[in-house]
Amino acid sequence: MHIPYPERISYAWATTFATALFIVQIFEQTQLMFALCSFAFILTATAAFNIAGGLDRPVGAYIFFNATLTAIVGLVVKACIGEPANSNLLTPQLTMEVYLFGMLAMLFGAYVESRFRPRKSFIQARLPMPSLRSVYIGSTAIALFLKVIYALAAVGLISGSLIQTIYNGDHFLPFALILGVMYTIRSSHGERSVTPWLVFLFALSTGEGLLSFSKQALFGPAFCWVLAAAICRYRLKIVNIISLVIVIYVAYAYATPYSQYGRIFSQGGGLDNARLAAHLLTHMDEVVKANAESTAGVYGKLAYYDHSMGLLDRLQMLSPDDALIGVTEEYGPMGYQPMVESAENIIPRVFWPDKPFVYFGNLYGHQVGAITDDDVSTSVSFGLSADLYREGGLTGVLLVAPLCMAAVFFIVSWFLGDVRSHPAAIIAVLVVAHTGPEGAVGGLFGMVATTQYMVILAFACRYVLPVVSSIFDPEKAAPATAERTFGMA
Numbered sequence: 463m464h465i466p467y468p469e470r471i472s473y474a475w476a477t478t479f480a481t482a483l484f485i486v487q488i489f490e491q492t493q494l495m496f497a498l499c500s501f502a503f504i505l506t507a508t509a510a511f512n513i514a515g516g517l518d519r520p521v522g523a524y525i526f527f528n529a530t531l532t533a534i535v536g537l538v539v540k541a542c543i544g545e546p547a548n549s550n551l552l553t554p555q556l557t558m559e560v561y562l563f564g565m566l567a568m569l570f571g572a573y574v575e576s577r578f579r580p581r582k583s584f585i586q587a588r589l590p591m592p593s594l595r596s597v598y599i600g601s602t603a604i605a606l607f608l609k610v611i612y613a614l615a616a617v618g619l620i621s622g623s624l625i626q627t628i629y630n631g632d633h634f635l636p637f638a639l640i641l642g643v644m645y646t647i648r649s650s651h652g653e654r655s656v657t658p659w660l661v662f663l664f665a666l667s668t669g670e671g672l673l674s675f676s677k678q679a680l681f682g683p684a685f686c687w688v689l690a691a692a693i694c695r696y697r698l699k700i701v702n703i704i705s706l707v708i709v710i711y712v713a714y715a716y717a718t719p720y721s722q723y724g725r726i727f728s729q730g731g732g733l734d735n736a737r738l739a740a741h742l743l744t745h746m747d748e749v750v751k752a753n754a755e756s757t758a759g760v761y762g763k764l765a766y767y768d769h770s771m772g773l774l775d776r777l778q779m780l781s782p783d784d785a786l787i788g789v790t791e792e793y794g795p796m797g798y799q800p801m802v803e804s805a806e807n808i809i810p811r812v813f814w815p816d817k818p819f820v821y822f823g824n825l826y827g828h829q830v831g832a833i834t835d836d837d838v839s840t841s842v843s844f845g846l847s848a849d850l851y852r853e854g855g856l857t858g859v860l861l862v863a864p865l866c867m868a869a870v871f872f873i874v875s876w877f878l879g880d881v882r883s884h885p886a887a888i889i890a891v892l893v894v895a896h897t898g899p900e901g902a903v904g905g906l907f908g909m910v911a912t913t914q915y916m917v918i919l920a921f922a923c924r925y926v927l928p929v930v931s932s933i934f935d936p937e938k939a940a941p942a943t944a945e946r947t948f949g950m951a
Contacts, residue, residue, distance in 0.1 A: 500533070507568075539767070570864040601922075605635040718773045764830070786851075801866075810914070884920055
């Protein structure tokens with residue numbers, strides 16, 4: 463048994479799935495036009511995903527996670543629990559129409575990208591990959607070094623915009639986790655996927671998530687393993703399946719309430735967060751109960767289901783996007799300032815120290831009534847299509863969106879290529895898994911910023927990491943010619 467990592471999705475399978483969902487929705491008395499738009503959305507997403515190259519390419523991954531975690535998961539859960547798919551939404555038909563228009567824009571962008579796709583990406587042609595082992599060891603060493611730097615910055619011993627820029631683009635620890643799993647699988651010929659050293663790195667990454675109370679950081683280590691195992695077509699063993707079931711259960715039952723409840727009391731300081739995390743972890747039963755009571759008290763502002771579904775509430779964007787689209791219908795579009803600032807945000811802070819923070823998630827949160835008037839820090843997540851509709855109405859979704867997506871998709875494809883050509887592209891897939899569904903316009907333009915960091919990472923893979931690796935692994939400092947390949951194919 464392998465973890466599926468689709469390069470393309472069968473149109474026959476997608477049509478069967480969309481038809482079955484349509485029938486269930488009609489049986490559950492979902493509005494006909496809503497159900498038809500859902501059907502068309504799934505088929506359009508399938509076409510865009512296939513044209514973009516599937517999960518082998520960051521663009522395909524962006525479309526995949528946008529489609530599934532914005533709408534499809536929510537629609538399937540609704541069907542499974544017997545609720546009409548359009549219930550608990552202010553403007554359900556318009557919301558699905560906006561989603562469909564947004565996916566058509568992605569289809570256009572994917573088509574343009576595929577027509578002008580280079581035979582070899584920039585990093586594949588100019589920064590070819592050395593041995594997997596040397597890059598794994600080098601990235602691990604740099605990741606640990608940077609953790610020490612961040613710890614010194616947290617206590618005030620060092621500071622500066624350069625540290626913030628490095629932190630924003632630091633993907634060395636997840637990079638080391640992914641490459642470590644891949645190297646272990648290949649060097650053992652599929653017999654194992656982790657080593658004691660990798661277990662330590664996974665624990666370190668999980669510890670960071672516990673201190674930050676971030677679900678993304680908490681789930682990141684497991685996602686890194688799944689991503690690496692899927693790319694390597696690793697044959698799952700019983701222990702792997704049991705471990706994945708346990709991880710899913712812990713994520714649903716404990717990690718989600720821990721992060722949601724802990725964020726309420728988090729002060730942002732390292733030592734304070736450590737004491738808070740220790741207290742919460744030793745009183746998990748109280749945390750789960752208190753979070754359930756807190757969620758029940760506020761559930762309904764941006765609710766899609768009749769009752770809170772825990773982690774599943776976060777695996778859909780229909781409810782917040784519908785609220786934002788409803789505000790647009792009532793007050794009209796607000797203009798393209800969020801898009802302009804998101805585009806400006808591509809410039810690294812080291813070159814623009816006074817660059818303003820893009821924080822429209824807080825503004826939108828106030829507009830939909832999800833946060834109180836005095837809350838100036840909480841940022842509510844929204845999807846790309848709803849954000850574009852909020853900024854420009856149908857013009858934003860039908861005209862501006864296709865042009866932006868074609869440009870961004872081409873840039874990403876030209877520089878990064880696919881995961882079979884260079885591991886830096888894998889980190890881009892990891893990033894868009896989060897920004898694709900809930901990054902709004904900032905997440906789309908953020909793909910360009912991510913591309914910048916991935917080019918730097920590819921440069922480090924070529925010239926820096928092997929040198930660092932030679933310090934800790936001198937016997938493998940000059941690998942044989944046959945080893946000097948990433949070997950993704």
